[in-house]
Every structure is written in structure tokens, then in C-alpha cells.
Amino acid sequence: MNRSIKPVALFISLFVFLTPTDAAENLTAYRVVLESPGGELPFILHVGRHADSDSAELYAFIDNGEERIRVPSVLTDGRNIRLNIDHYDSTITLTSTADASGGLLPVPAKGIWRKRVGKDKWSQLPCSLTQSTGHRFKPLPAKEISVPPVEPVTGRWMVKFGKGGTPAIGIFKQGSDHTVQGTFLTTTGDYRYLSGSYEAGRLRLSVFDGGHAFLFDAIMQPDGTLKGDFWSRDVWHETWTAKRDAAATLPDGFLQVPSKQNVALSSLKYRNLDGDMVSLSDPEFDGKVVIVEIFGSWCPNCHDAADHLNELKARYGPRGLQVVGLAFEITGDVSRDLQQVRRFIERNGVKFPVLLGGFADKDTVANDVPLIDKLQSYPTMVFLDRRDKVRAIYSGYYGPATGKAHTDMVKAIDSVIETLLAENTP
Numbered sequence: 001m002n003r004s005i006k007p008v009a010l011f012i013s014l015f016v017f018l019t020p021t022d023a024a025e026n027l028t029a030y031r032v033v034l035e036s037p038g039g040e041l042p043f044i045l046h047v048g049r050h051a052d053s054d055s056a057e058l059y060a061f062i063d064n065g066e067e068r069i070r071v072p073s074v075l076t077d078g079r080n081i082r083l084n085i086d087h088y089d090s091t092i093t094l095t096s097t098a099d100a101s102g103g104l105l106p107v108p109a110k111g112i113w114r115k116r117v118g119k120d121k122w123s124q125l126p127c128s129l130t131q132s133t134g135h136r137f138k139p140l141p142a143k144e145i146s147v148p149p150v151e152p153v154t155g156r157w158m159v160k161f162g163k164g165g166t167p168a169i170g171i172f173k174q175g176s177d178h179t180v181q182g183t184f185l186t187t188t189g190d191y192r193y194l195s196g197s198y199e200a201g202r203l204r205l206s207v208f209d210g211g212h213a214f215l216f217d218a219i220m221q222p223d224g225t226l227k228g229d230f231w232s233r234d235v236w237h238e239t240w241t242a243k244r245d246a247a248a249t250l251p252d253g254f255l256q257v258p259s260k261q262n263v264a265l266s267s268l269k270y271r272n273l274d275g276d277m278v279s280l281s282d283p284e285f286d287g288k289v290v291i292v293e294i295f296g297s298w299c300p301n302c303h304d305a306a307d308h309l310n311e312l313k314a315r316y317g318p319r320g321l322q323v324v325g326l327a328f329e330i331t332g333d334v335s336r337d338l339q340q341v342r343r344f345i346e347r348n349g350v351k352f353p354v355l356l357g358g359f360a361d362k363d364t365v366a367n368d369v370p371l372i373d374k375l376q377s378y379p380t381m382v383f384l385d386r387r388d389k390v391r392a393i394y395s396g397y398y399g400p401a402t403g404k405a406h407t408d409m410v411k412a413i414d415s416v417i418e419t420l421l422a423e424n425t426p
Helices: 020-024 300-319 334-348 362-368 404-422
Strands: 027-036 039-049 058-064 067-070 073-076 080-085 090-096 109-118 121-131 155-161 166-174 179-186 194-199 202-208 213-220 226-232 236-244 269-271 277-279 289-295 321-329 354-359 380-384 390-395
Touching (some): 027 213, 058 202, 090 121, 179 202, 289 404, 354 362, 390 404
Parallel strands (some): 289 321, 321 354
Antiparallel strands (some): 027 039, 027 121, 039 058, 109 121, 155 166, 166 179, 194 202, 213 226, 226 236, 289 380, 380 390
């Protein structure tokens, strides 16, 4: 049952950031389950109390195995809980028949997760919160695991999604306690930090970051392949198969999107955070090597890329590199979209200018950013030399969860920047 939250004035508003000290404190783990069309989509929520504050000051973060994501705001009045994940325009609201006298949050609690996906459109899933017993996915019943041993799932897999066989790469690492960490690489990016279990040949993985909720469920086949299903929020389902392949590769991100030449940058004008129109030929870009990043605040891979672009700006800025982000948002409401861009900037400590590009439709983006022939994925980085010519385009982004793929991508981007900076100025 989802009861309405009481007025905000009755709640304790908690805006806190994790520190190394916080991580070392005593935390209470809760298991949150989203009721996906494919079954339970679980994640672990950690809640703690600052040692140097009164009893009201809690903090929380979402656990995706190797990743912990801060929850920007926790609101509670003892029986009602609200988790605000503002940078994804997302909320979890829960209500319990108990109170929190025996712990930091009242359990059990039931409610709903809602995520804005358009101007007046929401994606939502029912959810529940209980005390964690140490497992992300519930262990399989004894009768299901009393089968002959199956081969481990650890390794690199060539994956095909859906009837069309969309290619991907699965990377999984199995622990001694049935736990599994991993991710999927695609031609548009990666599925970030997946966490789950592998028992009796059944692989279950999930991730929740506030904006995206993914569930993977697959069975090891007698021939050593995997066959399963993938669900995303309440809107997407497709099947997938995988074959172990240590040499599996995907197309190079630098070779996927053709560029357009002879585009006058003075004609490319976008709205800044004050609502004013700014041209890409303005003095702050003149004579610089420029990375134009096409992104969206709603895109998890774009949040990963923000840290990288900050680092590039700090390292190469003194030598003549400028970075500019063009945000394409999901509502078309300028005021609301600018608010989400500001939240993105604040969350990631963005150190480069960001402009509002427009509405996040791939065909629309290709028209609004004539530097590219098409848009295949968010983010996409366009590299311009000091003469304002497009010299390279990188489509997609492999985040830290992908390990070596991320490292190799970073090196390739560094190489392009070094080449452009070494060329003569106009």
C-alpha cells in the first residue's frame, strides 16, 4: 500500500555526502526489492548515523556490489520514508505499519519507485523494504541446488540480445560464496556495476542507480552457453544468449559515427544556464581544441563520463583544450530541463561549460548538432581541432565497471587530444 507522504515540514531532511569516516561507521543494511515484470529486482540500501551528530542525522547509499551511490535526500517521520534521487528525477516512497524504534528505518515497508521519463510521463514499479539478511537475491531452495556441479560463470562472453542478435560482451567474476559481479559492454556503452548470484547454473544480476533498474536472469545450458532474459524498469524485455569467448570484441567507438565538415560554429547556438543563447564560436572556444560532448543528465554513462571530462579539462586545459557539454533532456520544458542540468553539474562537480542542446530525440539531435551525421548513443564526444574542423567522434562510453575496456578507451581519447594539441595553431 502506498500512502501519501506527510508534509515536508514534518520530515527530517538529510543532504549528506559519504566520507571515509562514514564508510567505517556501523551501518544497517536493508534489502529493497522492485517488483519487475521479470520478478524480484533487488538492491541493498545502507543506512548509517553520523557519530558526531544527534540521532536525527542519517545518511544512505545504494549498494551495487563494487559501487556505492549516495542517496541525495532521505526524508522520514518514523513510519513514512522518502528517498529522493533528484539527479534522475526519481523517488522511492515507502510506508510501514511499524515504527523505527527498533532500527534506523521502519520495516517492513511497502511503496513505489517513480522515475520521470517525459514531460508528463512516469515509469514506476512497486517496491518493498525489509532488513537485509546478507543476500541480494534470495538463495535458491535446497531442491534446486542439489544438482551436479556446473562450470563457473567467470569469464568473458560474446552476447546477443533480442531477435536481431544485437551484439554485446558480458564480463562476469564469480566469488566463492555464489556472488557475482559483472557488466555488459554494448556498442552504445555499458550496463555499469551489476551484482548478483550464480547457483546451480542460474545467473541472476541486477543494478539500480535511481534512474535505471535492470534485471538479468539466465540458465547455463548443457553445451556451456547461457540463455536468459533481460528486463529494464517496467518498459522493456528481451531475451539474450551468451557464448564464452575470451577474444570477444565490439566495433571501435571512433568508427561508428560519420562526421560532417564545413559547419560554421557561429551558427550553432544553444541556451546556457541563465537562458541566454551562446555560440560555439564565442571567444572561450576560439583557437582551442574542443571536445563537444552530447549527453543527457538522465544517462548513467554520461555521469561516468563527467569525471573523465573534468580530468581532461584539468590536465589539458592549460595547453589549449576546451570542453563543452550539450545536454539533451527528456521533457522539452526548458525550465525543468535546465534544473536537471544544474543537478547534473552539482552532482559531478562539472568544471566545464554546459549548454542545453534541446530534446533527447536522436533524429532531433542530429539536426541540432550538424557536426555529426547521426547520433547512435549518449554520450557522444566530438573532437574539433583549432581550425574548428571535426577530426574525430567517439560514440558511447565505457565506464569504470568495464575495467580494461575503460582504460583502453581513456588511452585512445588521450591520443587524439595529444595529436590535436601538437598541431600548429591557426
